[in-house]
Amino acid sequence: MMKKVIRDFECAMCGGCCASQDLVQLTTYELYRLSRSLQMEPAEFFDKYCVVTATSLNPMPHLYIKTVNGACPFLKDNKCSVHESRPYACQAYPMRVYWVLTRDMKDFVRAHYKLEDSCSLFKLDDNDVLLGDFELLSRQTIAYWVDDAYFSMAGGTVDLSVPYRVADLYIHDKGMRDVAKRYVVNPEHPPVAYDSELAYAKITLTLQAAVWDTSFALVSAERQETGEDARIGKYLLMATDDESVKALRLLVESGRLDLARTLAMESKARKGTFIVAALHGSSTDHVALGFVLGAEKGELEAFTENGNKPLYVFFKGSAADGKLTGFPLNIKI
Ligand code: SF4
Ligand code: SF4
Structure with a gap:
């Protein structure tokens, strides 16, 4: 049977995924955007809604929105109350890379969430191919790399403005976005993966320079x-x-x-x-x-x-x- 390529996944807006997660993935870059939209200081937003922790899915410490009984605090009347500035992971959901076979995505969602009855993903044919938003996923990847590098080097002292500034720099850098795009299309391909590792090293150096408060070349x-x-x-x-x-x-x-x-x-x-x-x-x-x-x-x-x-x-x-x-x-x- 011909595979169908689905470019725009039609979310049924059931709110199921927003109410069935222990933590909602966030990056520092998005924290600034969210706190701005709520007219809060980033530190205040962090204290009220966030946690930096390692999880069974990701052993590296990362930033997350804490949920209450599995529900995101921004889910109001089954709708996202911060829709315009919701995290990249929510915008891209269920995509994490540029393309995926629906069957594999269903297996992933089944293993981690109980959404089979509500999510429109399960109405798609197993052989359909889902495509993500290239630009969005590349920005998400850069923001994620920056946080990954920062939280593994920061130890006990965290200054959120450091990863925010570095993510802002590289999200607007075409060269870095091109590396991230190649990565989201084919993260396992050795030359692409190696380029990503070099990019990650560059991000780490930039973060260190920002921690020292030096300009960097x-x-x-x-x-x-x-x-x-x-x-x-x-x-x-x-x-x-x-x-x-x-x-x-x-x-x-x-x-x-x-x-x-x-x-x-x-x-x-x-x-x-x-x-x-x-x-x-x-x-x-x-x-x-x-x-x-x-x-x-x-x-x-x-x-x-x-x-x-x-x-x-x-x-x-x-x-x-x-x-x-x-x-x-x-x-x-
Ligand atoms: S931020 Fe909005 S879309 Fe994301 S989990 Fe919370 S309610 Fe859902
Ligand atoms: S569970 Fe699926 S259909 Fe429901 S809001 Fe989330 S992505 Fe949309």
Whole structure:
């Protein structure tokens, strides 16, 4: 039988999904939009309606709207009282990625909610293909990545304005939206997934720069070769543009480089590869420069003597002044 493609899922507005959830998924970006529509301060909205927690579906801490006996506090007379500014997850429901087979979506909804009698999803043929709203899902994905990175790095101290500003920046960034769009179409495809991991690393650096209250630029970091020095052993040599080399050099040579953060994330898309992201900055100048690079696990182990010494990374531009500028990165692999 021909599959039917359903572009606009017709919600019967029964209110069932709004009354059968322990928590309603939210992001900080949406919290600001919702609190504005209710003329509340974001912190007040957070205290009254929200919780940051891990769930059985998502072990990472995230922001949610608390429900009362399974019902969202904004469900009034079986209708959403904040319809115009409802969270992306509610706007996109039941879609979480760009396309899905109706049968798989039904299985998911069946496993988590008791909606079979009311939801119009169950009136569709199992073989129909559901399509989501591309733009909406890409914005939701970016807002979600930002919160994911922020709540896993923030520890006990949370400043909601940080993930809000970073999400606002990247939701309006075409390059980031393109990565998120490719992701919502095909999240499991290795090249797409790897690009998403690089984007996530970039978001993490931007969040760290915002926590430090520094402006932030990402330096292009193209791997060139390895070198060896009697004092520090093997090091990685990266190529970048001359202006970035000058900026990095200024930070190092001025003696005002007092902020540093290095992350190493094992790639799920490329087995055995680590994404190393580093940020260096000056609290005096309120500026930070970051770079992201990929390295093989075995190579990182060799460079760092199994994590016992820093990874040295040096940069050079095309100007042949013979000077290298670089940093030791303390990474955990
Ligand atoms: S915000 Fe509105 S659409 Fe979302 S769960 Fe609450 S009542 Fe339902
Ligand atoms: S349960 Fe289904 S039909 Fe009812 S409001 Fe939710 S999405 Fe719409």
